[in-house]
Amino acid sequence: MHDPGLDDLPAAETVTVSTEVELHDTATDGRGVGRLPGGKVVFVEGGIGGEWVTVRLERETRTLAEGSLESVLKRSEMRQDPPCPQAARCGGCQLQHVTPQGQLTLKRQWLIQTLRRVGGWSPEQVDLAARLIRCHQGSPLNYRVRARWHFDGETLGFFARRSHQVISSEPCLLLTRPLEDTHSKLLAQLKADELSRLYRKAGLVDLQFEATLLRNQAVVLSLSALVCRRRKEEPELRKKLQLLVKEWNGAQVDSEGFADVAHPERDPFMVSARVFVQPHSEALPLYRAEILDQLQQLLRQPAFSSLDEKAEWTAWDLYCGAGALSDLPELAAGAGHKVTTWSVDGEASAITALQLNYPALAAHAEVGEVREFIRAKIDDRELPDILICDPPRDGIGLPAARSLSRILADRRAPTALIWMACDHASLARDLKPFLDAGFSLHSMALFDCFTYTTHAETVALLGCSGRTK
Numbered sequence: 263m264h265d266p267g268l269d270d271l272p273a274a275e276t277v278t279v280s281t282e283v284e285l286h287d288t289a290t291d292g293r294g295v296g297r298l299p300g301g302k303v304v305f306v307e308g309g310i311g312g313e314w315v316t317v318r319l320e321r322e323t324r325t326l327a328e329g330s331l332e333s334v335l336k337r338s339e340m341r342q343d344p345p346c347p348q349a350a351r352c353g354g355c356q357l358q359h360v361t362p363q364g365q366l367t368l369k370r371q372w373l374i375q376t377l378r379r380v381g382g383w384s385p386e387q388v389d390l391a392a393r394l395i396r397c398h399q400g401s402p403l404n405y406r407v408r409a410r411w412h413f414d415g416e417t418l419g420f421f422a423r424r425s426h427q428v429i430s431s432e433p434c435l436l437l438t439r440p441l442e443d444t445h446s447k448l449l450a451q452l453k454a455d456e457l458s459r460l461y462r463k464a465g466l467v468d469l470q471f472e473a474t475l476l477r478n479q480a481v482v483l484s485l486s487a488l489v490c491r492r493r494k495e496e497p498e499l500r501k502k503l504q505l506l507v508k509e510w511n512g513a514q515v516d517s518e519g520f521a522d523v524a525h526p527e528r529d530p531f532m533v534s535a536r537v538f539v540q541p542h543s544e545a546l547p548l549y550r551a552e553i554l555d556q557l558q559q560l561l562r563q564p565a566f567s568s569l570d571e572k573a574e575w576t577a578w579d580l581y582c583g584a585g586a587l588s589d590l591p592e593l594a595a596g597a598g599h600k601v602t603t604w605s606v607d608g609e610a611s612a613i614t615a616l617q618l619n620y621p622a623l624a625a626h627a628e629v630g631e632v633r634e635f636i637r638a639k640i641d642d643r644e645l646p647d648i649l650i651c652d653p654p655r656d657g658i659g660l661p662a663a664r665s666l667s668r669i670l671a672d673r674r675a676p677t678a679l680i681w682m683a684c685d686h687a688s689l690a691r692d693l694k695p696f697l698d699a700g701f702s703l704h705s706m707a708l709f710d711c712f713t714y715t716t717h718a719e720t721v722a723l724l725g726c727s728g729r730t731k
Contacts, residue, residue, distance in 0.1 A: 279319045280332055287311040290372050290686075292356030292716050294331075302327055307423075308359055310338040340364025345403070346435045346714075353423040355436070355714040362402045366710050369718040370397055373686050373708055381690025387697055394706045398552065400544040402713040406436045407475035407524075408541045410486065411445070412468055415461040418449040426468070436714065438543065444473050444481040451506060460499040465491030469503070474539055477524045477531075482511045484535035520615060525586065526550060532618045533584045534611035542711035546586055549709065549721060553587065553680055556705040556723045557594040557648070565727035566676045569647055573598070578639075578646040579605040580632050581653050584615035588623050590680075591648040602626060604646070606635045633662045640669050650680045657688025664695045671699040671726050679724040689720050701726040 283304060285294035294309020296317075306317050308331035315336075317329040334341070344350075344358035357365050374392050377383045383391070411418050412428045419431035431437070432445055448471065451457075470487035485503050490496045515521045523539055525531030526547040533539055540546050561569065569575065577591035582605035592601040605627040607613055617624040628635070632653070639645065649670075651658060658666075670677045679701060683689035697703065701724040709719045 281317055281319065282335065283309075283315055283317050285309045285311050285313045285315060288368055288371075290376075290716060292360075298327060304329055306331055310340055310360060310364075312336075312338045313341070338364075340367065346433075348429065348431075348434070351422050351429050352420055352431070353425065354420040354431070354434070356423075356716045357714050362399060362710075362713060365713060366397050366399050366708075369710055369716075370395060370708055373718070373720060376686035377690045380687045381694045383690065383694060383697070387703070390703055391706050394703060396552070396705070396707045397710070398548050398707060399710040400542045400548065400713065403435050404438055405542045405544065405711075405713065406434075406441065407438055407543050408539050409434075409437055409441050409445075409473050411448075411471050411473065413449075413452055413466075413471070414468065415458070415466045416453075418445060418452060438475055440475055440479050440481050441473055444483075448473075448483070448510075451510075457499075457502060457506075460495075460502060463492070464495035464499045466499070467491060471507075472535065474521070474523065474535075475543075476514060477522045477529070478514075480514050482514050482521050482535075483507045518614070519611070520618065525619075527589075528619055530619075531584070531586075532615050534615055536609050536611045537584045537615055540586075540711065545709065545711040545719070548711065549682070549719070550587065550590065552707045552709075553721060553723070554590055554593055556707075557590065557678060557680065560678050560704045560723055560725050561594060563725065565725060566678070569676050572647075573600060575599055575601045575647045576644070577601050577603040577648040578650065579603055580635070580649070580651040580658075582607045582616055582627070582650075583609075583612050583652070585619045585623065587650055587652065587680075587682075588616065588620055590650065592623070594648070601648075604628075604635075604639070604644075606630050606632055608632070633659065636662055636666055640665065645670060645673055645675075646677065647675065648678045648680070650682075652682040653688070653692070655685045655688065657683065657685065657692045660691060660695065663692045667695040667699040667701065671696075671701065671728070673728050675728045677701075677726050677728065679722075679726070681722045681724070682719065683722075684717065684719050686718075686720065689722065693722060693724070696724055696726075699726075 283296040285296040287295040288311040289295050294306040296304050298304050304327040306329050309315050313336055315334050316332040318332045319327055319329040321328040340360050342361045346358055349358035378388045414428045417428045417430050419429050422429045467489040472484045472486045473481050475481055485507055519534045520532040522530040523533050579588050595601050603623050610629045613627050613629050616627050704723045704725050706722045
């Protein structure tokens, strides 16, 4: 169920009233949803759909109310005692009160609801997706190999729930041990006298670091944001912080800014600070195994028999990053087929990393805007037999999806489509044009590799036999 953020709510009066409520749903931000006696919708922090609870109302408008959980009168089977002592305050996890299996159930429900409500999928399309969804879940604790910390001059950690107040991330049950150790060491360095003087001088508002675990278990840092009230004093502070990062990283980062992270089949696998790394240590092996298995099954279908007769195939890898999935079309094609892969990403460092990781595959890699790449290839009629698309959170956009789906469905050849998304809404919107153009949904898998948060990743495989006449 969609729920508005605080910024979407009209002016509200502060209330402190307790009342009993039956929760009929769990919103996609992890709050329980019910109705007050007068019928007004209420969002309850810490509630779960199916429960009877006592709610302390805290904000109320003409149409909505918000409250916090006081007591549970009827308990959901999904409920557990939060394993983390920071659960009530930290904004990093929204589902500490839900069992791991319960989280998987909720995320599957949210995906199905979003296909229908946001994507406008037909009942038949939604029913098929619901039957096909395969669910995978990574280890629920000590899984994060990447973290983003905020620092306010005193505390290093995460934002508190619904706030920009920084609370310590120590201890954090989701981080790997090397990241936990890094937090303590980094905090000590950030609180050095010289830096503290510069924070005061520049009026530090927010300092953000990203920490990434490498293959050899070392942790490297990157300075991702710096916000100060006195901008003229900011350069001196930034210079000192960049020096801290450089000294911390040492030889773990090469002269071009690249470092070696774990990859299930490539050693080394180089990325830069500007290339996304999956935060769960088990995510990439899970994604690759699912995609390769389902793609091989799809290519064996009778509709793809004409493709099997071709010696040379073409693949597109859109938003390719450092190439975490770039070799999958070649692996799925197997012996006897040469695959030429066109890879594109908006980050120059991503293409450089791809060239380091897959020199042969990167021969047709380019830095560019993906939508412009699609338009150019459509104009030149250079279309893919296999297309991988792993767009950012807001997706590829309806105009690009519509034009691409029409041209691929109209070609006289089959097309296999692999679509990854970290946002249910963009996935639902982007895939609808392909389904309407004649693509068939072959498989859908939901990966809960963000356990105890509301996030999930989805992989869908679609196929189209193309125009026969």
